[in-house]
Amino acid sequence: MKTLSENRVFDGVQGVYVHPSVTCGCEMTFALYLPPEAAHSKVPLLWYLSGLTCTHENAMTKAGMQKYAAELGMAVCFPDTSPRGADVADDKAFDLGQGAGFYVDASQAPWDPHFRMWSYVTGELPRLIGDHFPVEMDRQSITGHSMGGHGALTVAMRQAERFASVSAFAPIANPVASDWGRKQFTAYLGNDEADWAAHDSSLLMRDHGFDGPVLIDQGTSDQFLDLLRPETLAEAMAARRQDGVFRFQKGYDHSYFFMATFMEAHMAFHADALDL
Numbered sequence: 001m002k003t004l005s006e007n008r009v010f011d012g013v014q015g016v017y018v019h020p021s022v023t024c025g026c027e028m029t030f031a032l033y034l035p036p037e038a039a040h041s042k043v044p045l046l047w048y049l050s051g052l053t054c055t056h057e058n059a060m061t062k063a064g065m066q067k068y069a070a071e072l073g074m075a076v077c078f079p080d081t082s083p084r085g086a087d088v089a090d091d092k093a094f095d096l097g098q099g100a101g102f103y104v105d106a107s108q109a110p111w112d113p114h115f116r117m118w119s120y121v122t123g124e125l126p127r128l129i130g131d132h133f134p135v136e137m138d139r140q141s142i143t144g145h146s147m148g149g150h151g152a153l154t155v156a157m158r159q160a161e162r163f164a165s166v167s168a169f170a171p172i173a174n175p176v177a178s179d180w181g182r183k184q185f186t187a188y189l190g191n192d193e194a195d196w197a198a199h200d201s202s203l204l205m206r207d208h209g210f211d212g213p214v215l216i217d218q219g220t221s222d223q224f225l226d227l228l229r230p231e232t233l234a235e236a237m238a239a240r241r242q243d244g245v246f247r248f249q250k251g252y253d254h255s256y257f258f259m260a261t262f263m264e265a266h267m268a269f270h271a272d273a274l275d276l
């Protein structure tokens with residue numbers, strides 16, 4: 001692993017690191033914020049999974065998480081959203097290929113050699129972080145935006161033992177019934193829709209939910225509302241009687257201005273679940 005940069009911010013360190021990924025078969029970059037406490041003891045870890053077109057950098061620079069992470073004593077990890085490189089398959093569309101890994105392991109050509117974001121964020125990257133940084137791997141929570149909200153919810157519901165809490169900003173909430181999902185799952189996973197269900201947060205919520213608190217924020221002026229299908233997840237939470245809150249926030253769109261506005265509340269929610 002190589003350090004690309006380390007900057008002091010709110011008395012902690014915002015680092016960016018690159019490592020050869022066995023899972024993705026290419027170099028992967030991630031960012032990790034360590035709060036001041038991490039200089040002398042291990043700290044809990046919050047994952048932030050980003051959306052379409054993002055790298056590790058968007059949330060690191062625009063979500064305003066470092067101030068709250070420093071105050072709460074929490075590390076934050078920002079993975080990339082896909083494998084990258086000249087040898088990695090891509091597509092002209094912004095919502096397929098590089099920058100659009102959808103947190104699944106592809107089984108179809110030409111994506112299958114590298115597009116293994118499920119295994120990367122659930123296996124290889126957590127192991128690497130736990131081995132190299134002062135984080136408490138038995139105290140983790142997860143959040144994300146849009147495609148990353150979909151990732152956060154599906155990872156949390158399928159690896160419930162790993163996470164104290166899950167939240168999401170404007171998640172792609174029902175990808176099996178949306179053009180943000182059907183196109184990508186067909187490309188990455190193939191035509192058998194039975195293989196898609198494990199990556200749909202509304203279906204997972206209906207089937208088994210999450211054993212912990214859930215917080216979802218969705219802007220009412222989001223330009224992608226019809227693709228996100230928030231009502232399907234809200235209905236599934238109600239049907240499941242899930243411990244959680246689903247909030248429609250009046251006038252907010254899909255941008256990082258929305259995340260920055262509600263980030264403090266999300267981080268306080270996770271801090272509470274992590275007993276901070």
Ligand SMILES: N[C@@H](CCC(=O)N[C@@H](CSC=O)C(=O)NCC(=O)O)C(=O)O
Pocket residue numbers: 050051052053054058062094145146147148254255256
């Ligand atoms: N270029 C696209 C819009 C892409 C976009 O809005 N991406 C969002 C995530 S959307 C769902 O996953 C994002 O977070 N972008 C990065 C940012 O820094 O804002 C279009 O033209 O429609």
